[in-house]
Amino acid sequence: AALGPLINQRQLQHVHQVVSDSLQAGAQLETGGEYEGLFYRPTVLSGVKPGMRAFEEEIFGPVAVVVSFSSDEQAVELANRSEYGLAAAVISPDVGRATALGDRLRCGMLHINDQTVADECINSFGGRGASGNGSSAGSPSDWDEYSQWQWVTVKNQAPVYPF
Template identity: 35%
Template sequence: LPSQTKQKENLVYRDPVGVVGVISSFNFPLHLSMRSIVPAIAMGNTVVHKPDLQTAISGGTIIAKMFEEAGLPAGVFNLIVTDIKEIGDSFIEHPIPKIISFTGSTGVGKHIGSIAGQNLKKVALELGGNNPFIVLEDANIEEAVNAAVFGKFLHQGQVCMIISRMLVHRSLYKEFVGRFVERVSKLPFGNPEDPSVIIGPLINEKQVHKVRDLVQIAKQEGATPVLEGTIEGNVVTPFVFADVSNDMKIAQSEIFGPIATIIPFDNEEEVIKFANDTAYGLSAGIFTKDIEKGRKMARQIESGMAHVNDQSVNDESMVPFGGIKSSGLGRYGGRWALEEFTNTKWISIQNNPRNYPF
């Protein structure tokens, strides 16, 4: 870098931190583990990894096996398969890991962040989302419906970036709801071993109960069920609610299940207010034929990511992935991931003697 001092050379290095602690979630266990493990090792660190116990094979032991077969030296990648209750906060409090990378719920992320802060540790936290999907008055409604079906029900809605609230201009609202319900009612459900199945089981019984309770609360608060789902074991078929207001619990929660909420709006100022009226700030989608309008609106949405003429579930390896507000801290992907897992160090070299003022 240039210097204000004559004959001085400024160099900036990125040094490995030493040991990185990685805690990953159940919903995309291989990818959400590797996106931290790989850049951490690539930048010269070693890793201690704790996957979610529900997906410890695809998110943990298979990774250890792959690294072993690839010839990674022993001790560079270390795996802990355990219930978090067995180790408590010791994984975070331990003085050796200098960075904690966590993907999971906002509540747990805040807890990890508070402990890390007390120990002056860096954190990379990718947490929950409540992601708006905006359909403007000039949008291609067929394209918007197609995107909404995918962006709401991918992986049964168990995605941090999933569409949480569909905000549809009132002039398109009735048609959008009708087309959306028609499409969703035909989604095949059941055992995901059948390749035609779209809606498979939720991760566990606790999550099924959460979805069931949110459905009952939505009805009590006055939302209109335009598609009534069913619950058979851990398989929950889609529920679609219309006439939802932005302050209802179903609109303010991270559902992590196949419940769609559709909210009408009257103008752009109102929809931006609705979109930002949430504790979260992860992703967003906007449909409009006016690309410049979409870009400007995307800049106004309080989120780490926003997508014009696409739904909210997007992830690419070379872009900065992450959120703001209660959706987390830090960025994954590309050079941003390299920044997360290193310490920045400035070294200057004075090539000729300086003239000091005293």
């Protein structure tokens, strides 16, 4: 698969600094962490914990952050601990369990055994908390976001009612 460049030098520096700071804080580099020009090599960080920049910030770069958990409850608590809530993915062979877990996540987009692949434009989408812009981007249903509906009936003359 082809991977394009980051949008600009500022974003490249942000991605690389988040990775570097997280490594200094104890995360492990499984692969990546290098760049050439604006092309940042796909990167996987494991051993990421709350308090590390890779846990606390939106990276918007090709960086997968691996956070270990021991129960569904802990997974939900860790995911909801963030002030961001653009998207979440739950990967599991048990779709019912994944859906129940996903129902407890604070996010604008939820993927069960899938990921964000830029096909959300047919639906309203956005984040919760400090992420995105709510659900006011993406489709004609967004008109509801900016409208207040009112039922109006108009007749040329008032009818005579039997009371």
